[in-house]
Amino acid sequence: MGSDLEAGRGGRSGAGAGEPAGADSHEVIEVRGARENNLRGVDADIPKRRLTVFTGVSGSGKSSLVFGTVAAESQRLINETYSAFVQSFLPNRRRPDVDALRNLSAAIVVGQEPMGANSRSTVGTATDALTMLRIVFSRLGTPYAGTSSAFSFNSAEGMCPECQGLGRTATLDPDALVDPTRSLNEGAITVPGFGVGSWYWQVFVRSGYADPDRKLADYTPGQWQDFLHRPATKIKGSGFTHTYEGLLVKVRRLYLGKDREALKPHLREFVDRAVTFAACPACGGARLNAAALASRIAGRNIAECAALQITDLAAFVRTLDAPSVAPLVAGLTGTLDALIEIGLGYLSLDRESATLSGGEAQRVRMVRHLGSSLTDLTYVFDEPTAGLHPHDIRRMNDLLLRLRDKGNTVLVVEHKPETIALADHVVDLGPGAGPAGGRICYTGDVAGLRASGTLTGRHLGHRARLRETVRTPKGHLAITGATRHNLKNVAVDLPLGVLTAVTGVAGSGKSSLIHGSLPGREGVIVADQSAIRGSRRSNPATYTGLLGPIRTAFARANGVKASLFSANSEGACPTCKGLGLVYTDLAMMAGVSSVCEQCEGRRYTREVLAHTLRGKNISEVLAMAVDEAREFFPTGRARAVLDRLHDVGLGYLGLGQPLNTLSGGERQRLKLAVHMAEKSAVYLLDEPTSGLHLADVDKLLALLDRLVDDGNTVIVIEHHQAVMAHADWIVDLGPGAGHDGGRIVFTGTPRELVETGDTLTARHLREYLGPDPYAP
Numbered sequence: 138m139g140s141d142l143e144a145g146r147g148g149r150s151g152a153g154a155g156e157p158a159g160a161d162s163h164e165v166i167e168v169r170g171a172r173e174n175n176l177r178g179v180d181a182d183i184p185k186r187r188l189t190v191f192t193g194v195s196g197s198g199k200s201s202l203v204f205g206t207v208a209a210e211s212q213r214l215i216n217e218t219y220s221a222f223v224q225s226f227l228p229n230r231r232r233p234d235v236d237a238l239r240n241l242s243a244a245i246v247v248g249q250e251p252m253g254a255n256s257r258s259t260v261g262t263a264t265d266a267l268t269m270l271r272i273v274f275s276r277l278g279t280p281y282a283g284t285s286s287a288f289s290f291n292s293a294e295g296m297c298p299e300c301q302g303l304g305r306t307a308t309l310d311p312d313a314l315v316d317p318t319r320s321l322n323e324g325a326i327t328v329p330g331f332g333v334g335s336w337y338w339q340v341f342v343r344s345g346y347a348d349p350d351r352k353l354a355d356y357t358p359g360q361w362q363d364f365l366h367r368p369a370t371k372i373k374g375s376g377f378t379h380t381y382e383g384l385l386v387k388v389r390r391l392y393l394g395k396d397r398e399a400l401k402p403h404l405r406e407f408v409d410r411a412v413t414f415a416a417c418p419a420c421g422g423a424r425l426n427a428a429a430l431a432s433r434i435a436g437r438n439i440a441e442c443a444a445l446q447i448t449d450l451a452a453f454v455r456t457l458d459a460p461s462v463a464p465l466v467a468g469l470t471g472t473l474d475a476l477i478e479i480g481l482g483y484l485s486l487d488r489e490s491a492t493l494s495g496g497e498a499q500r501v502r503m504v505r506h507l508g509s510s511l512t513d514l515t516y517v518f519d520e521p522t523a524g525l526h527p528h529d530i531r532r533m534n535d536l537l538l539r540l541r542d543k544g545n546t547v548l549v550v551e552h553k554p555e556t557i558a559l560a561d562h563v564v565d566l567g568p569g570a571g572p573a574g575g576r577i578c579y580t581g582d583v584a585g586l587r588a589s590g591t592l593t594g595r596h597l598g599h600r601a602r603l604r605e606t607v608r609t610p611k612g613h614l615a616i617t618g619a620t621r622h623n624l625k626n627v628a629v630d631l632p633l634g635v636l637t638a639v640t641g642v643a644g645s646g647k648s649s650l651i652h653g654s655l656p657g658r659e660g661v662i663v664a665d666q667s668a669i670r671g672s673r674r675s676n677p678a679t680y681t682g683l684l685g686p687i688r689t690a691f692a693r694a695n696g697v698k699a700s701l702f703s704a705n706s707e708g709a710c711p712t713c714k715g716l717g718l719v720y721t722d723l724a725m726m727a728g729v730s731s732v733c734e735q736c737e738g739r740r741y742t743r744e745v746l747a748h749t750l751r752g753k754n755i756s757e758v759l760a761m762a763v764d765e766a767r768e769f770f771p772t773g774r775a776r777a778v779l780d781r782l783h784d785v786g787l788g789y790l791g792l793g794q795p796l797n798t799l800s801g802g803e804r805q806r807l808k809l810a811v812h813m814a815e816k817s818a819v820y821l822l823d824e825p826t827s828g829l830h831l832a833d834v835d836k837l838l839a840l841l842d843r844l845v846d847d848g849n850t851v852i853v854i855e856h857h858q859a860v861m862a863h864a865d866w867i868v869d870l871g872p873g874a875g876h877d878g879g880r881i882v883f884t885g886t887p888r889e890l891v892e893t894g895d896t897l898t899a900r901h902l903r904e905y906l907g908p909d910p911y912a913p
Contacts, residue, residue, distance in 0.1 A: 163185075163240055164184065164185050164186075164240075165182040165183060165184050165185060165240065166182070166183040166185060166207060166238070166239070166240050166241060166515075166546070167181075167182055167237065167238065167239040167240060168180060168181040168182075168183065168202070168206065168207065168235065168237075168238055169235070169236045169237040169238070170235055170236030170237065171201075171202060171206045171233070171234070171235040171236075172234040172235065173201040173202070173205040173206050173233050173234050173235070174198065174201040174205060174575075175196070175198050175201065175571055175572060175574055175575035176198050176201050176202060176206070176234075176575045177575040177576050178236075179198070179202060179566075179575070179576065179577055180577075181202070181564055181577060181580065182580075183207070183546075183548070183562070183564070184546075184561065184562050185240065185242070185546045186513070186541070186544055186545065186546055187541065187546065187547070187561040187562055188537060188538065188541045188547045188549065188559060188560055188561050188562070189546075189547070189548050189549070189560060189561065189562040189563070189564060190549045190550075190551050190556060190557050190559070190560035190562075190563050190564075191203050191548065191549065191550045191551070191563075191564045191565075191566065192551070192552070192557060192563060192564070192565045192566070192586075192593045192830075193565055193566035193567045193574065193578070193592075193593060193830065194567060194569065194570050194574070194592065194789075194830040194832065194833060195570060195786070195789060195803075195828055195829065195830060195833065196569075196570030196571050196574060196762075196789025196790070197566040197567045197568075197569065197570055197574035197575070198566045198574050198575040198576075199550045199566050200519070200550060201575075202564070202566065203517055203548050203550055204246065204248075204517065204519070204550075205233060206233045206235055206238070207238065207241065207244065207515070207517070207548065208244040208246050208515070208517045208548075209230065209233050210232065210233050210235070210238050210241060211241045211242070211243060211244035211515065212230065212244055212246075213230040213231075213232065214241065215243060216230060229731075241515070242513055242514055242515045242546060243514050243515065244514070244515040244516075244517055245506065245514055245515070245516050245517065246517045246519075247499055247502050247503060247506070247516060247517065247518050247519075247521070248499065248517075248518075248519045249495030249496060249498065249499045249519055249520065249523060249800070249801070250495065250498070255490070255491070256303060256489055256491065257290070257291050257302065257303070258489070258490040258491070259443075259486060259487055259488060259489055259490060260447075260476075260481075260484050260485065260486050260487075260488045260490065260493075260501060261443055261486030261487060262291070262490075263490050263501055263502075263505075264472055264476065264486075264501060264504050264505060265472065265505070266469060266472045266473060266476075266486055267443060267486050268285070269465050269468055269469040269472070270288075270439060270442060270443070270454075270469060270486070271285040271286075271288040271289060271439065272285045272462075272465055273434070273454075273457065273462050273465055273466065273469070274288050274432060274434060274439045275287065275288060276459075276461055276462055277434050277457065277459055277461075277462060278432035278433060278434055278438075278439070279432060279433065279434075280431060280432055281432065282428045282429050282431070282432040283295075283428070287428065287429055288425065288429050288432075288439050290302035290303075290304070290424035290425055295425055295426060295429050296424065296425065296426065297417060297419055297420035297423070297424055297425055297426050298419070298426060299417050299418070299419035299420065300417035300419065300420065300424070302424045302425075303417070303424065304416065304417055304420065304422040304423065304424040305414045305415060305416055305417055305422065306414070306415055306416075306417050306418070307389075307393045307412045307413070307414050308412065308413045308414075308415070309385055309388060309389060309393070309411055309412055310411050310412070310413065311365060311384075311385065313327070313407075313410050313411035314326065314327060314328050314384055314385070314388060314411060315327060315353055315384070316353075317352065317353040317354040318352060318353075318354060319352060319353065320348075320349060320350050320351055320352050320353070321333075321338065321341055321342055321347060321348075321349040321350075321353075322342070322349045322350055323352075325352075325353050326338065326341070326384065328384070328388055328407065328411075329403055329404055329407050331384075337387070340379050340381060341364075341381075341384075343379075344372055344379075344381045345372070346360070346363040346364065346367060346381060347360065347363065347364050348360070362383075363383065364383060364384060365383045365384050365385045365386075366383040366385055366386065367381065367382065367383040367386065368382065368383070368386060369381070369382050369386070370382075388411075392404060392407070392408055392412075393408075393412065423438075423440035424440065425439070425440055434457070435453070435456065435457075437453070440487070442486075443485060443486040443487040444485050444486075444487050445485060445486075446482065446483060446484070446485055446875045446876055447473055447476050447477060447481065447482045447483070447484055447485060447486070448477055448482040448483070448875065448877075449876075450473060450485075450486065451470060451473040451474060451477060451482075454466055454469055454470055454473065455470060471508065472504060472508065475504045475507050475508070476501075476504055478532055478535075478536070479500045479503060479504060479532060479533065479536060480500065480525065480526075480529035480532050480533070480642070480643055480644075480874075481497060481500055481501065481643075481644075482644075482874065482875065483623075483643070483644030483873075483874035483875030483876075483877075483878070484497070484644075484875075494524055495523060495524070495666075495801055496521075496522075496523040496524030496525065496643075497524070497643075499518070499519070499521060499523075500521075500533070503521075503536060506540065507536065507539065507540070512543050512544040512545060513544050513545065513546075514545050514546070515545070515546040515547075515548060516540055516545055516546070516547050516548070517548045517549075518537070518547070518548070518549045518550065518551075519550050520550060520551055520552065520553075520827070520828065521533055521537065521549060521551070521556070522551065522553045522555070522556055523801075523824075523827050523828075524643060524824060524827070524856070525643060525856060526640075526641065526642040526643055526856050526897065526898070526901075527555070527856065527858065527897075527898075527901035527905070528642055528897045528901060529642060529643055530553060530555050530556065531555070533556075534555065534556055534559050537549065537556070537559065538559065541561075552828070552829060552830055552831060554597055554598075554831065557583065557586075557593075557597065558583055560582075560583055561582070562580070562581070562582065563579065563580065563581060563582065563583060563585075563586050564577060564579075564580050565577070565578045565579040565580070565586060565589070565591050565593045565594070566578065567591065567592060567593070568591070568592060569789075570762070570764075570788065570789030571762040571764070571765070571788075571789040571791075572762065572765065574789075578591045578592075578593075579591050579593075579594065583597075592830070592832050593830070593831065593832075595832075596830075596831035596832045597831065599831060599835075600858075600859070600862075600905060600906060600907065601834075601835070601838065601858070601859035601860075601862045601863050602862060602906070602910060602911055603862050603887050603888055603891070603906065603910045603911055604863065604865065604887070604888075605911065607635070607865040607866070607886050607887075607888075608634065608635045608636070608845065608865045609634075609635075610632030610633055610634055610635050610865075610866075611632075611633045611634035612632075612633040612634070613630040613631060613632055613633060614630070614631040614632075614633055614655070614658075614819065614850070615628075615629075615630050615631075616628060616629050616630075616631065616650065616654045616655070619649070619650055619653065619654050621649040621650075621653035621654075622646065622649040622653070622879075623644075623646050623649065623875055623876055623878055623879035624646050624649050624650060624653075624879045625879045625880055627646070627650060627879070627880065627881055629650070629868060629881055629884065631850075631852060631866075631868070632850075632865070632866050633819070633850045634845065634848070634849075634850055635845060635850065635851075635865035635866055636841055636842070636845050636851045636853070636863070636864045636865050636866070637850075637851070637852045637853065637864060637865065637866040637867070637868060638853050638855050638860050638861050638864035638866070638867050638868075638887075639651055639852065639853065639854045639855070639867075639868045639869075639870070640855065640856070640861060640867060640868070640869045640870070640898045641869055641870035641871045641878065641882075641897075641898065642871060642873065642874050642878070642897060643874060644873075644874030644875050644878060645870040645871045645872075645873065645874055645878035645879070646870045646878050646879040646880075647854045647870050648823065648854060649879075650870065651821060651852060651854055652665070652821070652823075655819070655821055655852070656821065658819075660817075660818045660819055661818065661819045661821060662812045662815070662818045662819065662820050662821065663821045664805050664806075664808040664809040664812055664820060664821065664822055664823075664825075665805055665808070665821070665822075665823040666801030666802060666804055666805045666823055666824065666827065667801075667804070668797075668804065669796050669799075669804055669807070669808070674704065674705055674715065674716065674795075675795065675796045675797075676759070676791075676792065676793045676794055676795055676796060677763075677782065677787070677790055677791070677792055677793075677794060677796070677807060678759060678792040678793060680796060680807060680811070681778050681781075681782065681807070681810060681811055682778065682811075683775060683778040683779065683792065684703070685774075686770075686773060686774040686775040686778075687702070687755075687758060687759075687770075687775055688700075688702040688703060688755075690750055690770075690773075690775070691748060691750050691755055694748075694749075694750045694751075695748040695749075695750075697748060701745050701748070702741075702745065702748075702755045703715075704716075704717075704740040704741060708741050708742060708745040708755075709740065709741065709742070710733060710735055710736035710739075710740055710741060710742055711735075711742070712733050712734070712735040712736065713733035713735070713736060713740070715740050715741070716733070716740065717732070717733055717736065717738040717739065717740040718731065718732060718733060718738065719731050719732075719733050719734075739756035740756060740759075740793075741754075741755060741756055751769070753769070756793075758792070759791075759792045759793030760791060760792070760793060761791070761792055762788065762789050762790060762791055762792075763779055763782045763783055763787055763788045763789070763790050763792065764783060764788035764789065766779050766792055767779045767780065767783060767788075777814075778810075778814075781810040781811075781813050781814065782807075782810045784810070784813070784840055784843075785806040785807075785809050785810045785813075785837075785840060786806055786829060786833050786836055786837060786840075787803065787806055787807065787810065790803065790807075800827070800828050801827060801828075802824070802825070802826075802827035802828030802829065803828060805822065805823065805824075805825055805827070806825065809822070809825070813844070817847065817848040817849050818849055818850075819849070819850040819851075819852065820844060820849055820850065820851045820852065821852050821854075822851065822852070822853045822854070822855075823853075823854045824854060824855055824856065824857075825837055825841075825853060825855070825860075826855065826856075826857040826859070826860060834857065834859050834860075835859075837860075838859065838860065838863045841853070841860075841863075842863075845865075858901065858902050858905035858906075861887055861890075861898070861902050862887055862902065862905070862906060862910070863887075864887055865886065866884070866885070866886060867883065867884070867885060867886070867887055867890050867898075868881065868883075868884050869881070869882050869883040869884070869890065869894070869896050869898045869899070870882065871896055871897065871898075872896060872897070882896045883896055883898070883899065887902070888910075890902060891903050891906060891910055
């Protein structure tokens, strides 16, 4: 497959030592003149059927080259092979901004985005392991319950009739839906989308079943019954034909029939407030009907098997030796072993996909590809080691090599030196981020990178050192009797006034201990990687409060109202409502966005854009990166916010970049920047090094030191050895994952861990530090 978008060849950008010299032109992916985002006419030759790692600081252009150019064009060309009818249902992918791309193969992107919000999707359904297990039960289960669909909670034949296969029931609280002291005309219905003047409100008002002027508290029992519980009823009036449903009936249909995670943020908040979920009384949360649950193999039904930790399920499956299922058992065992090998043996097949972290979701997707019969594909990975303990990174590296050795091209965006060291070929972008990046600084092998003098090359062998003297605690934060998930009645004292690293392999219980015990306590601030609630309109400027002083500065400079400079009010482009994009809803398919033709993506009206501040309009200011904006706003409130964003390593981030495009690490650092303006506190951070370049890790450590020196306590869940070495105190959980973890296996200083510890963390930290852990 090839794309030749010849539009005038640009000059080569940073062709470095070590490019595949003299190689057959068909043995490399040729990129010429790539200009996506901040790329500056980049040329690159990427060897096929090799492992290539792309390095560089955050914002240097790695993702723009790998995902936004190579993978995007491959997927666009595949879509063009479909019929016109099929293409009409697919998102319209534009050509990347590149002069030429040649010798592409089909690209499979294995990213860290969530696996979807559908609660019917589980680890078992996502890997096909549950499908194989269902067939095994259909053949060996006694009493016989039916074909494999009889064991599926997603089919009418197998699902529990009470909960429709969801495993839980929902109860609506009427008091959370209405304000009985008001009438309908006064806004008595408090459900989102049912406000005065809305279509739903009009249906109630014009139905004849509800008096719009009477306070709800004064309704008769019959009126309450019609208002809340009346089933769907066709009503015809003068020029108004509609179907009337009682409020509880309508809300249940509109919102409870959908998965919570698929709802918009304000609707999720409503559901959380108005709905109580409980395990289904009929199936006990097992999702299946009585016949499926009655069928057993060796004393276990399929729901009990799906609830087992995968390591235990693999052992159980190996005991099944009936010849009729031998091929199935072999396939199922292979899938389960792959999940264990990739470090996910602590999960269970019934774990909902939406609850997986980005790193876990990425590894689950990998399992499907490892068993694929397809070869000569291009696999594209985004930081596959995210969330992995050094012990698990080795497993991940082995899997990347296996994919390569099957004859595939493997492209990896990564910061971890352990994975960079594996590369057959390295492409290092930079030298900086945003406008200061977008160029190739080096291409070649790893040895050449070490000697190249680039920022990545200089830091590849860099190691943080142990502290000569650790800080003295100012007290302790006690956790007692912690039993969440796999924790085994854990008790631990976390020191105050110091930097504590909480360590252990993935699934050992770190997050269960910290996030399950400390949030909600006085003075505790959580800055994690979870999604920031908000709409497409939310961006770093709105989230941090930076937009306020910016709008004020524009208003004063032009003698107009500050509200004009909000893309959410009167200054917004009327066509796109201030989004800069027009979204088309494709119903069952993913929506498609296109740049608004009226404002050309600038979000504001022409009148607003005519107002300038030191030669820049509001759209141009919001297009600035943080570091560029720091120069534009040298003093005042805006500069204070920008300085905090710079301090947390987000200097490359665009002020107007939508929050839903940020990575988990970027979201966490953005939250930290906001909380840094608050008074002394206990900060809980979850893998703050995620997405950070080797050089930026040192900056993060300096920031954590500053927080502690200012009188705060910092507790960090972290796998990066540099943070472990730099900490004052370490709490290590394990010894393994799942039911093999959940215990405190070490507490003490990093020095004590290195000198006397015998845990997996201790071994890897010793290896990281080398023979002289204090050497500069």
